[in-house]
Amino acid sequence: MHKEIDAKTLLSASKNPSRWFGVNYTFNTYRGCEHHCIYCDSRSMCYRIDNFDELIVKRNSVEILKKELKNKRKKGCLGTGAMSDPYTKSEKDYMITRGCLEAIAEYNYPVHITTKSSLILRDIDLLEEINKIYASVAITITTTDDNLAKVIEPGAPSSSERLKALGVLSELGICTSITMMPILPFIEDTEENILDIVNKASYYGVKHIVPWLGMSLRDRQRDYYYKRLDKSFTGLRMKYEKSFGDRYSCSVRNAKKLYYSLSEACSKYGISLKMPSYHQKVSAVQLSLLNDI
Template sequence: MPKEIDAKMLLSTSKNPSSWFGTNYTFNTYRGCEHHCIYCDSRSLCYRIDNFDELIVKRNAVELLNKELKNKRKKGVIGTGAMSDPYTRSEKHYQLTRGCLEAIAQYRFPIHITTKSNLILRDIDILQEINKIYASVAITITTTDDKLAKIVEPGASSSTDRLKALGILSELGIHTSITMMPILPFLEDTEENILDIVNKANYYGVKNIVPWLGMSLRDRQRDYYYKKLDKHFPGIREKYEKSYGDIYSCSTKNMKKLSYALSNACSKYGISLKMPTYQSEVTAVQLSFFNNK
């Protein structure tokens, strides 16, 4: 059962907004996650979450966000989903993310959401309202193989359902991206997988792919991941230990080849490999206005 707490604050100011979809502020309605992805970096010691698989619910999140937004003089993009998924399974019951989106719509802030769940479709009505200003959704796809995804991301929606959600959001004019990260070495780092993600992105109207051809590995995250590799993929752990040792950033061994294939495929379909941002959207509109005068 999730543990409920009263948080003291919800919004944090981003130190480097341009680094993640141009978000100026971030919030998390939950601490921990029920998706149980075997590779999750949030298990690392530096984030100070003792048991990331135990969900902590910030039951006063909507109340806090309403108060904080009311007092914000400077508008900016509000982001959620970088640490804990806003559409973790318990969101069906608590509806805290939905309540926070209603507050964001009321105070007319732009939004960026990162998730691995098609539950986001429940909130299409609010997202369309926010998109009168700006709404951006990135859904993580690391493989198009639903059987593999079920092992590495056991609590998340299937890759197929995530892609369909992207298609619906795109059709409604929401800014959609695929966060193609991490690409797990020795499991997902094939040209076939990368190209299939791009092909499906094109089919479902996605205009941006944000890739990381590799993964992070450190302390508790590494220990947890290796235990899961031993259980589901015997022999793969030894390849990691031989290839990466104790380093943090683990790029795929065929990164240059995959990068070339990814770039060519995205160029073919007109898919950008850059993060979309509210600021770039505003700039594009302004340029269009001046060019048409």
């Protein structure tokens, strides 16, 4: 289901840029998502999206973004994808995210994109142009098992496709990360899964992994998730109810041990567990210039 609307504004100032890839201003070209991931926190009541499976298209996003960028007094890193995927399936036809990237390139802003889709490769020409300043892409990988991914992220491209996309982006010098979140308790919380994600990250040239060894569960999202567990993972719901009750934050089993294994593997391959950001790049350049004086 699609619904088109006209947005009044697009950019929102981030109160704490360091919390999410150094993003100063966030924007969403869509509300809702067609990837239908069974664990998505954006279904929670606090986000006020009545039906997250209905895609709301902000059809005038490009026009609004151009106006807002033109009038911005203070530049900063723009970010998209934290709430709704900018490369949801319908972006292939609407091309609104591409239009926004054209505006970002025109006004010389840095950008960070979080997505779960290999469709981002369509816009590689614009990302290369923006990367003359700074372009960062984080692609979510929670499992390397394509069959499992099809169950928990049914509308998204396969994990294999996403990893290959990261490889292409990395090869072109774009800052790449894996957002390894959420890691679902009793489903994905094995050392084998975690280490295979790290191995694949290394193979495809990814330099950053941003993990969360657990997931969130609250109100509508919990209800939705449990219905999907009943459908695809018989008996697992009872384990969740017994282990987590009404808790919002649900850590995986053996979280410390898994994180140690993750850290050791990342250290071996030279992969950072810290979020990259445009501000780190600017600081590094400034420090380099000072050292050359």
